[in-house]
Amino acid sequence: MRRLAVWHLCVLFLLLTAGCDDPSAVGIGLIGEEGVPVLVRLPADSVLVAQQKDRTGNAAQVLAGRVADPAIGTLAATGYLDFTMPLGTRVDTTIVSVQLQLRRSYLYGDTLSSVTLALHDMLEDWPFSGVASDTTLPAGPQVRTFTFTPTDTLLQVALPAEWIAAHDTTLRSRTFATSFHGFQLAPVAGNAVVGFQLEATRLLVITATDTLRLTTSKALTTIAREATVPPPEGRLWLQDGTGQVVRLRFNFLADSVREAGLHAALLEVPLDSTQTPPGFVRPLPVSVRLVGVDAEGNVPITSLGEPIVLATTTPDGGRLRFRLTGITLQTLQRLMLGETPIQYLQLEFPNRDNTLSPLLLDTRESRPTLTLMLTPPAP
Structure with a gap:
């Protein structure tokens, strides 16, 4: 019975990562029996806009x-x-x-x-x-x-x-x-x-x-x-080339999340759009990447001096979907346990692309949300 429940949850998570538009329709938030993985939706506790230096030297x-x-x-x-x-x-x-x-x-x-x-x-x-x-x-x-x-x-x-x-x-x-x-x-x-x-x-x-x-x-x-033109209420612009980044913070303090074993994770960021005048082209970014930063906005780097990228994605279907796997999933597990200086998940653009393409993030009712497949700790 327990093995069957685990299999069902794995199928549900695969449906999510395949691009289901309404995750709540496939069992998010269902709590299984003891020791059985569950799916938990964790909306961002805060969404912050910050500035950092954008670098374009010898881009594409x-x-x-x-x-x-x-x-x-x-x-x-x-x-x-x-x-x-x-x-x-x-x-x-x-x-x-x-x-x-x-x-x-x-x-x-x-x-x-x-x-x-x-x-x-x-x-x-x-x-x-x-x-x-x-x-x-x-x-x-x-x-x-x-x-x-x-x-x-x-x-x-x-x-x-x-x-x-x-x-x-x-x-x-x-x-x-x-x-x-x-x-x-x-x-x-x-x-x-x-x-x-x-x-x-x-x-x-x-x-x-x-x-x-x-x-x-x-x-x-x-x-x-x-x-500058202010964005519509409840939304914010993330634009390449300007040095603007968006930082997401999640509350992992609940024992059911903090001490849980992490098996899979998906970050979804809802997008909005605005009309353009006739003949006006506003291209979508080629790619958006997800990195972890500390309280001061510093990005951990590799031994080669490159930022540690958790995931990269392309805008699709009115949202950004970042699938965390392998080492990046381990990094998120350490963040949940408080074992890393990383405090925010940051949305930014790779320097290599060098565009001015913008994204309109929707932070109204559908906030950026982490979907986690967890095994709750034993009581």
């Missing part, structure tokens, strides 16, 4: 543009790119033209109007590793502006003849890597932020006999929040 893409989202506010993104000369190559004939080749990989904003960016020289070497997204870097003189439709996938930006003449010696130099410092992409006009894929970004140096394709050596995106 670089962002540029300005977007005024009527539901969130206005954000401006400025991109920085530097390039490296292919090994064993040199410019040894007349330079005919130089082109910046950009392949769009991301779009947030109005698709019905054009975007104008300004291309500036960077006169000095600039940092990128570990740099916060709200950093300000000084740029040199403007090279040119260029206007495009934000839905364009490939841009070819020709650099002026005056720029080529002024940089002819640098482009031919054996010390190109240390004497050339790349460009800044700054917003000028339009209502969209676009992302350009680093792997496909090239600086083409076209000579009378050959075309040299310089690849990116480093990149950075800086973000400035220029205006």
Whole structure:
């Protein structure tokens, strides 16, 4: 009989993790006989919004543009790119033209109007590793502006003849890597932020006999929040690129939970949505990750200096679902027992994605909830 009850509960939990929209309909909160696992729903005791430094150096893409989202506010993104000369190559004939080749990989904003960016020289070497997204870097003189439709996938930006003449010696130099410092992409006009894929970004140096394709050596995106719109009541925005995180705290003090054996865990975070104007694109984040943080917001790291990620998920079906397994399940068990400095489960975005994509979290009646499969302690 007991084995059958355990089997039934396992099936119920599998139904939950498969994406059932109403967990209460499959027996959450049922208490079994002594020693038999039970399913317990534990709503978040508190939901806190906090700020931390977002870092975008050498992410998968670089962002540029300005977007005024009527539901969130206005954000401006400025991109920085530097390039490296292919090994064993040199410019040894007349330079005919130089082109910046950009392949769009991301779009947030109005698709019905054009975007104008300004291309500036960077006169000095600039940092990128570990740099916060709200950093300000000084740029040199403007090279040119260029206007495009934000839905364009490939841009070819020709650099002026005056720029080529002024940089002819640098482009031919054996010390190109240390004497050339790349460009800044700054917003000028339009209502969209676009992302350009680093792997496909090239600086083409076209000579009378050959075309040299310089690849990116480093990149950075800086973000400035220029205006803010309050979220609807009972909801809050979680937006990539802004350094904003959401911290969830759960009350594990009840003996039936604190001392229980943990077999499986699922964190569900309900989402809401708002309408967008015609032609306006507000993309969902590629991924959201769950980490544990202490009271000061510090994230435990691995021996390689990477954050200990408990789970990663993609928004789906109007909610986030984080399934904790293996070592991450053991970490949650230690949190329940009070054997770890971790006090909050934190929702954040991987630095590698580098987007401005937002999520509207619903914290009204359906609060973020942990569903736990537990074996209660013996009385």
